[in-house]
Amino acid sequence: MKGMGMMSQQRRKPMAEINVVPYIDVMLVLLVIFMVTAPMLTQGVKVDLPETTSDPIQQDKDVEPITVSVDSNGAYYLEVGDDRGNAISLEQVREQVAKILSQRTSAEVLVRGDEYVDYGQVVRLMAELKSAGATGIGLITDAPDDNR
Structure with a gap:
């Protein structure tokens, strides 16, 4: 048992x-x-970016970049972090970027220009960004399709 x-x-x-x-x-x-x-x-302004081959920009992980978009109609949009506002004037872009850069001096400024926007508008935007205190301005592009 x-x-x-x-x-x-x-x-x-x-x-x-x-x-x-x-x-x-x-x-x-x-x-x-x-x-x-x-x-x-993924949110933002619908922009057809020009396509080119380039090396990616090295970003500081702690500071989010300031992105200014120009759509095909020539309207400007300021995008900081998750804040994507409405269309603003070129003077408002300069004022707001200057305010942001006074607080975050190491913030990078990037331009998203539509492929079909007038080249002069992008140049005027870059001049205003420079006068707002941006030391380096990057251009955002898309990688080209191999199917073309």
Whole structure:
């Protein structure tokens, strides 16, 4: 009788394994959610960027760049972080960029000019940015398609 009791104790040894199937299910659900919501996070002004090959700009990870967009109609948009405002005048761009640069001197200024905007408008914008205190101005472009 005593031998039978020991046999039953040996068969009921506790399992030391973790069931990871529920964790995999949760991970897959989160993956699907992020895949669906990620394209919605990209906001901004619709601009057809000129295509060219260039090296990427090295950015300081701590300071978000100031982006000024010029759409095909010649309207200016100031984008700082997640704040994408309405169309503003060139003088307002200069005033707001000067205010931002007075607080964050190391902020980088980038220009997103539509491919079909008048070249003179981009040059005037860059001159105003320079007068606002921007020491370096970068131009944003798209990589060219190989299908052309």
